[in-house]
Amino acid sequence: MKSVICFGEALIDFLLFNQMDQAPLTLNEFRQYPGGAPANAAVAVAKLGGHACFAGQVGDDPFGHFLADALARYHVDVRFLSKHPTAKTALAFVMLDETGDRSFSFHRDNTADILFEKSQVSDEWFENSPILHFCSNTLTDTAIAECTQHVVEKAKQHNALISFDVNLRHNLWAEGEANVARVNNLVEQSHLIKFSKEELDYLAEGDNPAYLKACLEKDCKLILVTDGPNTLRYYTRSVSGELSPPKVSVADTTAGGDAFIGGFLFALSQLDDEYLVDDQLFEASSKLETLLNFAAHCGACAVTKPGAFPALPDKNTTLQSLEQHGQAIAPLNELLRSTS
Template identity: 45%
Template sequence: MIKVISFGEALVDMLSSRVSEDQSENSDSVNERFTKFPGGAPANVAAAIGKLGGDSYFAGKVGADMFGDFLVKSLESMHVRTDYLLQTSEAKTALAFVSLDKTGERSFEFYRGPSADLIFAPHEFQPEWFDDQGIFHFCSNTLTEPGILEATQAGLEKARSAGWLVSFDMNLRNNLWPKGTDPFAPVWACVEQADLVKLSAEELAFLCRHQNETEVLKQILNAGASLVLVTDGEKPLRYLTPSHYGSIEPRNVQMVDSTAAGDAFVGGLLYRLSDLNITAASLKALGEDPEQLEDMLTFASACGAHAVTHPGAFTSLPGLQDVASLRT
């Protein structure tokens, strides 16, 4: 098994009490309460890998405050190594207030800038982190400000130089970008450096601009990606490799909270890649074996299906036994 470093934001999700309360017109008269849960897309992925039994590390920065302490303990409780998680007194831990509608779909209000996750510096990536083989995973939320963009590029450079498999989940949150900023160029630059690219259907549409999906997906593969994944809620998961195209039908479950669905899916896939010692070089060979690839994607899809049936992020992530029960 090779190690996985998930880099980026660890934050606290403040989940609204109205998730389980009356959603009628009179609900506004009820005092709304928020309960803290550990969150942040790359932190969720790290926790998903750790709970499944993977060699999971989280790299990032949180505040030296009660919320930062909470996140450190929460990650460690999910068997995530926090050696690369730094704490600072220069900024506070980021918060995200989360509301759900009747179907479990979420909306976010972020209290992030300036926050601790944004001041992780390029020099804080240590060369020894990238000894041996591994997987480096990140999202677009570390591209939103010049400083954290530079840090992300430094981490990418170290990972690629070490021959690591690079995984990029676009996970675009437009409300995290400064007003008037177009995320297209920095996001596309990261797509071009990734071996594994995961997009939602909406994110693929964002990348298309004036081109059609087929052209854009071909460009992603031509740029060097060995595996491209396109998710679309309850619709089939699409996968593309340089030589194969296919789809996976998701498990039909009753959704309670979609917060960690994509992160559980990505964590499940990275766990399987790590468990089989899949490197950047061998990911290309995996793309030539649709049967094995589809088995791994079915496993990852079951992780996502389990997550949507439970509230919160870390609290919704499955263990191996949970995944096995969904696949029977």
């Protein structure tokens, strides 16, 4: 079993829970949930039975202590989680519409997560060539972007598989939109890329086929393009295809994408090395689709519940979802090691 080390932000999601009329006002009631895309992915891996580490920084404040405790309670390895002595923990207020879709209001000005420094990165992170996973929220400021570049370079020196969930949050960037060149620089250095359809359209700047081809001519081995409940598409250097996620009743989409990528990273971490040597997995569409289908069910399970950490499914819940939707689990079990 490989470790999955998730680098980036852990923050508080304040999720709109209720509205209360108190004339002449309508008051919003928010419930505090642990979150942050890389932290969510780490918990997703751990709840499925994998070994996940979280590397990042929170404030030495009540919110930071809550996040550290929450990660540990879900059995995420927090050896590489730091607490900044003065900077505060990042906060996000999450508003949901009637379909469960989200909008975010971030409080993230010089917070602890973006003050993480290169000196805090150690070779210990990359012992035994783990899978490294990160997102674009550690690219929004120059210093943390340089630190992220340093992390990726360290990972490559240790032959780690590098996963990048683009996960653009344009309102976190000073210019009001993500820096295309900065994000694409990390896209080109990563082995596994996950885009939403909107993110792909934005970064490709109008020529998706040429952009995907160029990515696969760099270090990229697998590109995943999600589109909410619609068709998931994948591209490798030798095969491409699509599959349909299961249809479910949506309560909150907050953890859907992180559950999906976390489920896929968990599956990769369980594979015998032979499937990753010489990119065998990425040349066999049937095996790849087996793992992607598992990951899609992880994402589908997560959106049926509110919040992030609590909504992420364990392995039994995901296997039950597969069976309930008429999916055979024998091919999955043949690929994965037992995690019981």
